[in-house]
Amino acid sequence: MTKRILVIDDEPPMLLGLRDNLELEGYEVLTATDGEQGLHKALTLRPDLVILDLMLPRKSGLEVCRDLRARASSTPVIMLTARSQETDKVLGLELGADDYITKPFSIAELLARVRAVMRRVSGAGAPPDRVQIGDLEVNFQGHQARRGETRVVLTSREFDLLRYLVARKGEVVTRDQILSDVWGYEETPTTRTIDNFIAKLRQKIEHAPHQPEHLITVHGIGYKFVG
DSSP states (O other): OOOEEEEEOSOHHHHHHHHHHHHHTTOEEEEESSHHHHHHHHHHHOOSEEEEESSOSSSOHHHHHHHHHHTTOOOOEEEEEETTOHHHHHHHHHHTOSEEEEESOOHHHHHHHHHHHHHHHHSTTOOOSEEEETTEEEETTTTEEEETTEEOOOOHHHHHHHHHHHHTTTOOEEHHHHIIIIIOSSSSSOHHHHHHHHHHHHHHHOSSTTSOSSEEEETTTEEEEOO
């Protein structure tokens, strides 16, 4: 089935260029030129992916992303940002964006990000929207985690990493696989970053992080999730 991508951008050359290149890759492309129109199309037409510019008329990209997640939409979002928007970039990820790409960018880089996000969200063995890990309840769709009445704060990337490992329960995955499938491109961060993220996740979901029961190291290979 052809994947449908919604591009929300108010710059005609950018919008047309993205549409043409994505269509050449075999995607069905929808477009919107402002935030309100884009949000409406994202909610009603249910695309497989949204490419969302940060600076938009009528409703900003950050507001669109926030409103999508507030309405329990799990549609993946790639944000387009300028180099000067570092703070907004971080906020976008915290609001639920799946990835970002900084302008100016090459079409090849954007297509690689699109393929990586598509692979991540539609791959075989995707986990349920909610999963119980010991006494921790994780709601992937709502980007929330709770232990009893206490909220456990996970970053957007930590949710991505945990979801990826849960989807492959019992399967050993290498650091390179994680870097490629979760981060989606071959540049920094390095495989060492994966170890750091695993360590942070263990601090949040394991009762004894130094003797983990769920995020298991397979020495010389990588990691696996045990439910």
